[in-house]
Amino acid sequence: MEADLKSLATPYNRAHHRFAVFTACATFVLIIAGALVTSNDAGLSIPDWPTSFGSFSVPPLHGGIKFEWSHRAIAGSIVLLTISIAAWTWFADRRRWMKWLGIAALATVITQAILGGLTVLLFQPPWVSSAHAAVAQTFFCIAVAIAMFTGRRWVEEVPQIEFDHRRPSLFTLTLLSIFVLYVQLILGAMFRHHGMSWWPHVANAAIVAFVLTWTAIRALSQFSRIEAVRRPAIILVSLMIAQLCLGFIAFLTRVAWGRDAVQPELPMVISTVAHVAVGALLLATAVILAIQVWRQVPVSFEETVPTRTRKTVAA
Amino acid sequence: MNKKTSLAMFGMLCLLGLWLLVGCSKKQETNEAPAAAPSSPAQPAATPIDPSTVASVSGTVKLDGAAPKASKIDMSQDPACKGTNTAETVVDDGGKLANVFVYVKDGLGDRTFDVPKDAVTIDQQGCKYHPHVLGVMTGQNIEIKNDDQTTHNIHPTPQANREWNESQPPAAAPLEKSFAREEIMLPVKCNQHPWMRMYINVVKTPFYAVTAPDGKYEIKGLPPGDYTIAFVQEKLGEQTQKVTLAAKDSKTVDQSFKAQ
Numbered sequence: 001m002e003a004d005l006k007s008l009a010t011p012y013n014r015a016h017h018r019f020a021v022f023t024a025c026a027t028f029v030l031i032i033a034g035a036l037v038t039s040n041d042a043g044l045s046i047p048d049w050p051t052s053f054g055s056f057s058v059p060p061l062h063g064g065i066k067f068e069w070s071h072r073a074i075a076g077s078i079v080l081l082t083i084s085i086a087a088w089t090w091f092a093d094r095r096r097w098m099k100w101l102g103i104a105a106l107a108t109v110i111t112q113a114i115l116g117g118l119t120v121l122l123f124q125p126p127w128v129s130s131a132h133a134a135v136a137q138t139f140f141c142i143a144v145a146i147a148m149f150t151g152r153r154w155v156e157e158v159p160q161i162e163f164d165h166r167r168p169s170l171f172t173l174t175l176l177s178i179f180v181l182y183v184q185l186i187l188g189a190m191f192r193h194h195g196m197s198w199w200p201h202v203a204n205a206a207i208v209a210f211v212l213t214w215t216a217i218r219a220l221s222q223f224s225r226i227e228a229v230r231r232p233a234i235i236l237v238s239l240m241i242a243q244l245c246l247g248f249i250a251f252l253t254r255v256a257w258g259r260d261a262v263q264p265e266l267p268m269v270i271s272t273v274a275h276v277a278v279g280a281l282l283l284a285t286a287v288i289l290a291i292q293v294w295r296q297v298p299v300s301f302e303e304t305v306p307t308r309t310r311k312t313v314a315a
Numbered sequence: 316m317n318k319k320t321s322l323a324m325f326g327m328l329c330l331l332g333l334w335l336l337v338g339c340s341k342k343q344e345t346n347e348a349p350a351a352a353p354s355s356p357a358q359p360a361a362t363p364i365d366p367s368t369v370a371s372v373s374g375t376v377k378l379d380g381a382a383p384k385a386s387k388i389d390m391s392q393d394p395a396c397k398g399t400n401t402a403e404t405v406v407d408d409g410g411k412l413a414n415v416f417v418y419v420k421d422g423l424g425d426r427t428f429d430v431p432k433d434a435v436t437i438d439q440q441g442c443k444y445h446p447h448v449l450g451v452m453t454g455q456n457i458e459i460k461n462d463d464q465t466t467h468n469i470h471p472t473p474q475a476n477r478e479w480n481e482s483q484p485p486a487a488a489p490l491e492k493s494f495a496r497e498e499i500m501l502p503v504k505c506n507q508h509p510w511m512r513m514y515i516n517v518v519k520t521p522f523y524a525v526t527a528p529d530g531k532y533e534i535k536g537l538p539p540g541d542y543t544i545a546f547v548q549e550k551l552g553e554q555t556q557k558v559t560l561a562a563k564d565s566k567t568v569d570q571s572f573k574a575q
Contacts, residue, residue, distance in 0.1 A: 040509065041506060041509040042507070042509070043506065044468065044470055044480050044506040045468060045506040045507040046482075047470075047480040047481055047482050053466075053482060059466075060465075062392070062394070062395065062465060062466075062507070063392055063393045063508050064506050064508070064509065065466075065507055123472075260383075260386065260404065260550075262386045262388055262402040262404065262510045262512070263388065263389065263509040263510040264509055265389075
C-alpha cells in the first residue's frame with residue numbers, strides 16, 4: 001500500500017518544471033502569432049502546406065508572408081518542445097496521469113498541426129479555422145496545466161482542504177465558466193473567420209461576464225483563505241474586465257469603424273490580437289482555478305440515512 | 316492493453332493522420348490541373364444572329380449624391396509595392412461612376428454563344444489589379460500577369476465556381492485560368508497584400524461591358540427583343556432596367572446609384 005502511494009508521488013524536478021513553463025510561454029507567443037495571421041488576413045498568403053512555396057527554406061518575408069511563415073516556424077518549434085516535454089514527463093515523472101497528460105499534449109499539438117494544414121489546403125473553411133483556434137487554446141491550457149503540475153507548490157505542498165457545502169458547488173461554477181468561455185471562443189473564431197455574424201459573440205459576452213463574476217465572487221467570498229484559489233479568482237475577474245474592454249475596442253475598430261476598410265488597419269490588428277491573447281489567458285486561468293478548486297475544495301455530499309429501524313426477523 | 320501497445324497505437328494514429336493530410340495535399344494539386352487547362356471541351360453550337368438586325372444599348376452610369384472619400388491604402392508592408400495609394404471601391408469622376416459591370420441579365424432565352432478565343436488579361440502592377448472589374452464569358456481564358464517585383468498570390472473566392480489560390484513570383488510565366496459557371500462580382504484577392512482586390516464577372520453571353528472612368532458603357536450586337544439590363548457595383552449593389560430593342564435600334568439607358 002505504501003509502495004503504491006509512493007509511486008503516485010514524484011519529486012520536484014526544477015529543470016522539468018522550467019522547461020514546462022517555457023513551453024507554455026512559447027505557446028502563448030504562438031497564439032499571438034496566429035492571431036496576427038488572422039488579423040492581417042494573411043492566412044492563405046502561402047498557398048501550400050507543409051512546404052512554403054514548394055520548399056522548407058525561408059521565403060522572402062514581405063507582406064502577409066512574414067506573418068504566416070513566422071506562425072509556421074513558431075508552430076514547428078512548439079511541436080518539438082511538446083515532443084520533448086512529453087518524453088521527459090514519460091520518463092521522469094512518476095505520476096501515471098502526468099505521463100498520459102504529456103501524451104495528450106502531443107496528440108493535441110499534432111491535431112492542431114493537421115487542422116492548420118487543412119485550413120490552408122481547404123481555403124479556410126470557417127469550421128476548420130475555428131477548430132484550429134479552439135484547439136490552439138486547448139493546447140495552451142494543457143501546457144499551462146503541465147507547468148502547474150510540475151511546479152514545486154503542486155508537488156510538495158499539502159492542500160488546505162475545505163469542504164464546499166453550497167449548491168451549485170464552486171467546482172460546478174468553474175466548469176460552467178470553462179464551458180461558457182469555450183462557447184465564446186468558438187463564436188469569436190467563427191466571426192473572425194467569416195462563418196457567423198458578430199452578435200452571437202457579443203451576446204454571449206454578457207453570459208460569460210455573469211458566470212465568471214459569479215464564480216470569482218463565490219471563490220473570493222467563501223475560500224479566500226486558500227491562496228491557490230484566491231489568486232486565480234482575482235486574476236480571472238481582472239482578466240475578464242480587461243477582456244470586456246478589449247472586446248469593446250475590437251468591436252469599434254473592426255465592426256463599427258473598420259467596416260469599409262480596404263485592408264486590416266493597425267488599431268483593429270492590435271485590439272483584436274490583444275483580445276485573442278487575453279482570451280487565451282482567461283481560459284487558462286479558468287482551467288487553473290477549476291483544478292485548484294477540485295484539489296482544495298472537495299464537494300461535500302449529504303447521505304440520507306433511512307430513519308426507520310429494521311427489525312431483525314428470525315427465519 | 317499495456318503501455319507499449321498504447322504508445323504504438325498512438326504513434327500509428329499520428330502517422331495515419333499525417334499520411335491522410337499529405338494525401339489530401341497531393342489531391343489538391345491534381346485537382347488544380349483541369350482549372351489550368353483553359354479551353355472548355357464540348358461547347359454547343361452558337362445560335363445564329365442576323366447581323367443586319369442587331370441593335371445596341373449604351374448609356375452613362377452616375378452617382379447620385381456626394382461620393383465617399385476614397386480610402387487610403389498603406390503599402391508600407393512591402394517595399395516593392397509602389398502603386399497609387401487610393402482604393403477603388405467607388406470610383407467617381409464628377410458624378411460619373413466607373414467600374415460598374417453592365418450586362419444583359421434576362422431576355423436572351425436559351426441562346427448559346429461562341430466563347431472568344433482571345434484571352435482577357437489581368438495585370439498585377441503597382442500592387443493593384445488592372446482592371447479592377449472584369450467581364451468574361453464562361454470558359455474564356457484569363458491570362459494573369461505579374462509585372463511587380465514582388466510575389467503575389469491570386470485567390471478567387473467564388474460561390475458557384477471552384478476556389479483556388481496560387482502564388483506568382485516576379486517575372487513568372489502568366490497563369491491561364493477560366494471559370495466554368497456564371498457568377499457576378501466574384502472577388503479575387505491577394506493574401507500577401509490585403510488591399511489588393513478585384514472582381515471578375517462570369518457570364519454566358521458576350522453582352523456585357525464595364526463602365527469607363529467617364530461612366531459610359533456600350534453593348535453591341537444584340538438581337539431585337541425585350542431585355543433586362545443589370546448594373547452591378549461592388550459596394551452599391553445591383554440595379555436593373557427593362558429595355559425593348561427593335562431591329563437596328565440604338566437605345567440609351569442611363570442608370571444612377573444613390574451614394575451611401
